[in-house]
Amino acid sequence: MASTMEHISLSAPGGPEVLLPAESPRPLPGPGEVLIEVHAAGINRPDCLQRQGKYPPPPGASPILGLEVAGIVVECGHGVARWKVGDKVCALLSGGGYAEFATAPEVQCLPIPKGCDFVQAASLPETVFTVWTNLFEDGALKAGETVLIHGGSGGIGVTAIQMAHAMDAKVLTTVGREEGLEFCRATGADHVFNYRIEDFVPLALEATGHRGVDVILDMVGGAYLARNIECLAPRGRLIQIAILGGAKGELDLHKMMQKRLKLTGSTLRPRSVEEKGRIAAAVERNVWPLLESGRIRPQVTATFPLAKAAEAHALMEAGGHLGKIVLVVR
């Protein structure tokens, strides 16, 4: 194995053009880590924020972009018990995915689901872990309940639609483009609203017989806060995972008390290896069987070679994608 590798460098915060191919030393796996020969790396919106200088990597994480990869284990650090050289895995990373090699804690690796190739597997960890822990752990979404998922046509959105549908919840979702309507219906949404031409509040209330929805997964934030509160049923849960539409909004505490609502939110990346390992185990138990039976299908709608990471970011920021974008590394 060569001691250097190609990766995508981020010389300074800026637009997609700051992402350029470069050479760097191949990383070494630490204790409890594996070295993965990366075949494909998923792109997520947080990568764009990191590129813009708005989402620095947590302490100790690789400065290279990329939160998820799929590939082959080529070296095991001291104490690695589950994996051996030659195993095909996908992994959640706290950075370092846009490269020919990446290290990952062994507990953050999962076997590639049967039936998935490297590109499909690389599209899974970041969104599946995020949706699992937010919608099903913190949001406690149950079969028979109704969920409203904002941003349904993006990577997180389509993952949430599929997982909620597969767990027998009723799914409402919002999109901002016509092509997103059919995409979300085809992946399991029962009702899709175009938020650019219609107000989702009366539509969500009508779709639930005016009871409201049990859970909302929201990435828009401030601009939606008051309307999300209107949409929630008694004992409803609002789960905030991003603030694409602003961090501040007005909360009517009276309505929150009247309906006994719960408001929460989280970010995945800064969590400990131990916590991510716990989520990985829950995902393998609960979500991997749904992938292997075909009830959930990875939704990769665009791929780019590693060297063209800048074009992939430009596509994501132009909102020109549905589902996931993946970099093909080899």
Ligand SMILES: NC(=O)c1ccc[n+]([C@@H]2O[C@H](COP(=O)([O-])OP(=O)(O)OC[C@H]3O[C@@H](n4cnc5c(N)ncnc54)[C@H](OP(=O)(O)O)[C@@H]3O)[C@@H](O)[C@H]2O)c1
């Ligand atoms: N909390 C966590 O742990 C965590 C983990 C991963 C990702 N995230 C966050 O989740 C969000 C979605 O990530 P992703 O990778 O799924 O991104 P994505 O594929 O780009 O999807 C985001 C979708 O949100 C919709 N949207 C609504 N308002 C928007 C706005 N103001 N700007 C841009 N898009 C808007 C867009 O669909 P339309 O064009 O149809 O509106 C877009 O497809 C990001 O904000 C990301 O940072 C959070």
